[in-house]
Amino acid sequence: MKKGDHDSGLWVSTAIVVTLSSAQPHPSGMINSIMFALQETISMPLVITEHGTIRIKGSRVSLDSIVHHFKLGATAEQIVQGFPSLSLGDVYSSIAYYLTHRQEIEEYLQEQETAADALQEQLESNPDYQAEIAELRSRILGGWTAVQENGAATQLYGTI
DSSP states (O other): OOTTOBTOOOEEEEEEEEEEEOSSOOTTSSOSEEEEEEEEEEEOOEEEOTTSOEEETTSSOBHHHHHHHHHTTOOHHHHHHHOTTSOHHHHHHHHHHHHHTHHHHHHHHHHHHHHHHHHHHHHHTOHHHHHHHHHHHHHHHHHHHHHHHHHHHHHHHOOO
């Protein structure tokens, strides 16, 4: 997986070689063993954004979210219930991709977590951000206090 492959699909190629043999001869009497190769290409529903995040194609849902819920024990059906914009096939394909490329995806998830921690630290150390958060808290608490006071007044006096 390369960062910068904006909206590129990830492809999985599987080659299966099966050897069939039988103690009984084939009706033609000539074939005791049959070998064939099956090559199947499955299109993965994953895209890499310009920021390096892997998302499910056609949605804003990240592979990180699918893997997180899967690790918590959620089934593909439960994950689809939590993310109704996804199809069941897309979730199964994403889980299969994770299981097939577990080491690479775990490294990717660690990189994502490290980047998120660094960004959070950068934001929280910014004085402008701290002032903005303090102002938002004040507004929220003021609104909550007004609702509580109005609720108490409504209980005492009834609605007007």
